[in-house]
Amino acid sequence: MDFAYDARTVELRDRLAAFLTECVYPAEPVHAEQVAAAGDPWARPPITAELKAEARSRGLWNLFLPDSRYGAGLTNLQYAPLAELTGRSPHLAPEALNCAAPDTGNMELLAEFGSAAQRDRWLKPLLAGEIRSAFCMTEPEVASSDATNIATRITRDGDTFVINGRKWWSSGAMDPRCEILIVMGKTDPGAERHRQQSMILVPRDTPGVTVRRGMTVFGYTDAPHGGHAEIDFSDVRVPAENLVGTEGDGFAIAQARLGPGRIHHCMRLIGMAERALELLCRRALDRVAFGRPLAEQGVVREWIAESRVRIEQARLLVLKTAWLMDTVGNKGAHTEIQAIKIATPPMAEWVIDKAVQAYGGAGVSQDTPLAALWAQARTLRLADGPDEVHKASLAKRELRRWS
Template structure:
C-alpha cells in the first residue's frame, strides 16, 4: 500500500503564504479582538471587532487564500484531505484562523451538505453566501433529554402538515447559533415512527434562523465561558413551520447525510487541535527559557526536559495518525476510513489537552488567567472530547473494527 503524506510543490508554497499571514497579520490582532468581546452586548460584534475580522477575511479572500476545505469540489484548490490537514493545523494555531480563511465549523460541514444534497434554491440562498463568508450557519443535532451520542435517540418532532413540516422540541449545544450573522440551521429531526428501521426514522431539514416559533433559551457555558459572540445555544422550537421542500433528500435520509457531514468535520477538528498543541508547546518552551526560579531557567528545573520531550513526541505521533486517517478518507471508502477517524478523534484532543495543560503548569498562575490564551484553548479542546461523538463511542467503534477481524459474529 503506497501511503503518501507529501504536499505537492504548488501547495507547499500556498501553505507558506497561509503560515505567513497567520503569524504576521492574524496573531498580532488576537489580543485586541478578544478584548472587544466584553464591550457592550457580548452577542453583537463591536465596530472594531467587525473591522478586525472582516478586514482579515477580505485580505485572505483578495489573496486567494479562501475555502481550502473544499477537498472534493471543483470550487476549491483541489487539495487532498492529507494536504488540507497541514492547512488546518496552521489555522488551529489562532482562534481567528479558521474563519479568516472561511474554513470554520460548523459552516464547512453545512456547506458540504448544501453542495452534495441541497436543491438549487438552497444552493443559491444558503450555499453561495456561506461560500463567500457573508453569513454563518449552525448544525442542530444534540438534544437535552436524550443520549444524543446514540443518534437513533434524536426525537425532535417533525410532522408533515400539507405543504409544510411542523417542528416541536429542543436542541442544545447548537454551536454558532448565537452569532448575529447566523442565518440558517440544518436540523436533525425525527420523521418516522418506531415501526421503521432505527436508521430510517431521522431526517435533516433546512430551517431559516428567523422562522417564527424559534426561541433561544440560553447560551450554554463551557466551564463558565459562554463563547460569545459565537455561542453554543439551547433552542426551543414551538410549532415551527418549514416548507416541505426544505427536507434534504427526503424522509429517512438523515443518517446518510450525517455520515457524509460528520466524517470530514471530525478530522478537521483534530487537525486544528494539533495546531493548538503546537502553539502550546511553543509557548511552553519560550516560557521555560525566559523565566527563572531558584537560580535556574525553568527548563532546567524538575522534569521539564522530559515534559517538553514527551509533548513533542506525542504531537508527532498524533499528527501521523491524523495524516493516516486523512489518507484513508482520500481513498474514497468511508467504511475503511471510519475506524481511523475514530482513532484520531480520541487521540488528537487527548494529546492537545495534555500539552496545553503542561504549558499552563509552566506558566503557573498566569496560565489559568486571561493573560494567556492557554485557559480558553484548554476549555475548547476539552469540549472536543464530546463534540461529534464522545471518546467512549469512538473507542467502541475502534474496538468493534478490531474484533471483527477475528470473528464472524455480530459485535
C-alpha cells in the same frame, strides 16, 4: 504514503503562515479588547471582518472544500497541514479563512445533499462569508451520544413540515449573522432505527423558533463557532422543499457530515498543541525558578520531550487518515477516523496542560491563549461523539476481525 507536501500545499502553507504572523497573532489581543468593549459576548468584533477580507485577498478562502466548484479543491492530505496552522489560533484563524465549524460541515452537507435551490439560496452566501449557519442535532432531554435517541418531531402537513422539539449546543446559532438552521428530527418513529430521522432547513427568523440562551464552554463563548444555543421549536412550519434529501436520510447525512468534521477538528488540534509547546518552550527559557531557568529543570525537559513525541504520533495518524479518506473514501477510513478522534484531543489537552503548569497563574488567565486552548481541547472529547462511543465502536470492528 508520501510524507512530503506537494508544491501546492507548500505554497499555501507558506502563505498561510505569513498571514498568521502578520495579521492573526497581532489581532488576538485586539479581538479580546473589542469583545470586551462591545458588551455583548456574542457580537462579532470588527477585527473579524478585517481578517476575513485580508484572507480572501490573499487567496486563503474556503480551503476546506475538496469540490473545486465551491472551494479550493484540496484533498484531505493537502488541507491537513493548513488546518493545523489555523489551529494555532483557533478562535480567529478558521473563521478568517471561512473554514470554521459549523459552517464547514453545513456547507459540505449542502454541497453534497442539498437541492439546486437549497444550494443557490443558502450555500452561495455561506461560501461568500455573507451569512453564518447553525447545526441543530443535540438535545438536552436525551443522551445524544446515540443520535437515534433524538426526539424532535418533523411532521408532514400537506406541502409543509411542522417541527416541535428542543435543541441545545446548536453551534453557530448565537452569531448575529446566523440565518439558517439545519435541524435533525424524527419524521417516522416507526421506521427502522436508522431511517427514522430527517434533516430540514429552517430559517432562523421562522415563527416558533425561540433562542432561549447561549451556552458557554467552560465560561467561554466559543467564538469561532458563533456560540452554541439552546433553541425551542414550537409548531415551526417550513415548506416541504426545505427537507434535505428525502425522508429517512437524516442519520446517513449526519454521519457523512461528521466524518470530515472529525478530521478537521483533529487537524486543528495538532496546531493547538504546537502553539502550546512553543509557549512552553519560550516560558522555560525565559523563567527562572530556584536559581536556574525552567529549561534546566528535569521535569520541564520531560514535558517538552514528551510533548514533541505525542504531537508527532498524532500528526502521523491524522495524515494517514487524511490519505486514506482521499484514496479509499470515508467508509474505508472509518477505523482511522475513530482512532484520531480518540487519540488527538487528549494529546492536545495533555500538552496544553503542561504549558499551563509552566506558566502558573498566567496560564489560567486571559493573558495567554492557553486557558482557551485547553477548554477547546477538552470539549472536543465530547463533540462529534464522546471518546467512549468511538472506543466501543472501534473495539467491535477490531473484534470482528478475529471472530
